[in-house]
Amino acid sequence: MQRRTCPNTGLSLPILGLGCWSFGGGDYWGPRELKDEEAIVKTALEHGINYLDTAEIYNSGRSEESLGKIMRNIPRDQVLIGSKISPANCQPAILVEHCEASLRRLQTDYIDLYMVHWPVHPAAIKSFTKDPERIANPPRIEEVYQTLLELQQAGKIRHIGISNFAVSRMAELPALDKIAINQLAYNLISRSIELEVLPYCEKHGVGTMGYMGLMQGILSGRWASFDEIPMLRRRTRHFDSRKVPNSRTGEPGFEAETSSVLQELRAISEETGYSMADLALKWVCANPNLTCNLVGASSPAQLAKNGEAVKKELEAPLLHRLNEASVTLRDKMGNHIDLFESTENDRTV
Numbered sequence: 466m467q468r469r470t471c472p473n474t475g476l477s478l479p480i481l482g483l484g485c486w487s488f489g490g491g492d493y494w495g496p497r498e499l500k501d502e503e504a505i506v507k508t509a510l511e512h513g514i515n516y517l518d519t520a521e522i523y524n525s526g527r528s529e530e531s532l533g534k535i536m537r538n539i540p541r542d543q544v545l546i547g548s549k550i551s552p553a554n555c556q557p558a559i560l561v562e563h564c565e566a567s568l569r570r571l572q573t574d575y576i577d578l579y580m581v582h583w584p585v586h587p588a589a590i591k592s593f594t595k596d597p598e599r600i601a602n603p604p605r606i607e608e609v610y611q612t613l614l615e616l617q618q619a620g621k622i623r624h625i626g627i628s629n630f631a632v633s634r635m636a637e638l639p640a641l642d643k644i645a646i647n648q649l650a651y652n653l654i655s656r657s658i659e660l661e662v663l664p665y666c667e668k669h670g671v672g673t674m675g676y677m678g679l680m681q682g683i684l685s686g687r688w689a690s691f692d693e694i695p696m697l698r699r700r701t702r703h704f705d706s707r708k709v710p711n712s713r714t715g716e717p718g719f720e721a722e723t724s725s726v727l728q729e730l731r732a733i734s735e736e737t738g739y740s741m742a743d744l745a746l747k748w749v750c751a752n753p754n755l756t757c758n759l760v761g762a763s764s765p766a767q768l769a770k771n772g773e774a775v776k777k778e779l780e781a782p783l784l785h786r787l788n789e790a791s792v793t794l795r796d797k798m799g800n801h802i803d804l805f806e807s808t809e810n811d812r813t814v
Contacts, residue, residue, distance in 0.1 A: 466513025469756045471672030474645040476624050480750050481775050482516035483509045484676060484759035489527025493697055503535045508765035510543060512772030518759050520549035520582055521567050522593065533572035546571060547578035549628055552585045553594035556604045557612040564616055580626035580648055584634040585609055589812035606637050631802055631813040632665045641669045650804050651675030651755065653684055653745050653787060654703060654726050656795035657802045663754050672756035678749045679742055679760060686731060686741035691720065701804040714807045722794040729790035733783060746771055747779035748787050
């Protein structure tokens with residue numbers, strides 16, 4: 466498995482990482498069995514995928530708990546564990562408590578990469594708590610940054626990261642030289658970070674980690690039409706919010722442009738014999754400015770297939786076709802990297 470390095474901190478990551486949001490089961494992903502999750506992790510390690518990504522909010526902590534149980538049977542130095550703190554829990558004393566709680570659930574003495582899940586300001590915080598005090602009085606980003614440095618100095622975390630930070634929020638940080646990663650949504654139909662965030666990260670030595678590389682299965686060819694896609698996975702700006710009860714975007718979406726990209730992806734798949742998922746993952750990993758890309762998996766076989774797919778680079782003519790097929794959608798969606806909110810309510814800026 467190819468590895469890439471975060472310029473600022475030297476953190477080395479596999480080009481493909483395992484997203485563990487589904488671990489522990491929940492309403493979004495349905496029930497999960499620990500034995501199946503353990504088999505997925507072991508398959509990941511067999512393919513050189515040794516970065517495991519979770520967060521305190523994933524399934525109310527059960528993702529971290531499941532990963533902790535799995536790690537009892539795996540040498541700690543064989544894996545890199547990443548977790549994320551909710552912006553609602555970033556007041557210094559609370560942040561320390563929540564980091565300690567994540568360590569207990571993960572059954573480890575340290576977290577390799579500890580990220581602030583969303584920018585620390587009211588628009589983002591209100592997505593994670595109803596506490597009016599926390600929403601109205603977020604800590605200053607300087608306080609959050611200093612607390613993370615203290616946790617790092619204490620050996621509780623190895624590397625500091627951020628997630629879903631647009632350029633305006635990155636610019637508010639006291640310094641960027643200690644920031645290893647900015648974790649961001651990135652896939653063939655979600656390319657907005659190319660317009661501003663990726664160049665800024667590259668300029669300042671911050672690594673980038675893409676999530677939703679297969680757009681929660683939409684790029685895998687699993688569903689033949691939009692109507693077949695589960696409602697919870699149609700809450701993004703791609704889709705007409707009037708047809709999706711849980712959507713918060715209030716926008717008409719970009720369904721024609723999204724459909725056009727999927728049609729071209731399917732056509733190339735039929736022409737070449739590559740699966741749609743293989744093409745989508747190869748395309749993501751072809752971007753040299755991405756340090757690591759996350760994929761989830763419902764079975765060991767699915768993950769093994771993904772791991773094999775990225776070992777061979779996508780041929781240049783196919784890369785060009787996919788770039789051309791998706792650039793119109795990128796430009797119409799614009800420089801707006803919060804896929805789940807309207808432009809006016811973007812939590813990343």
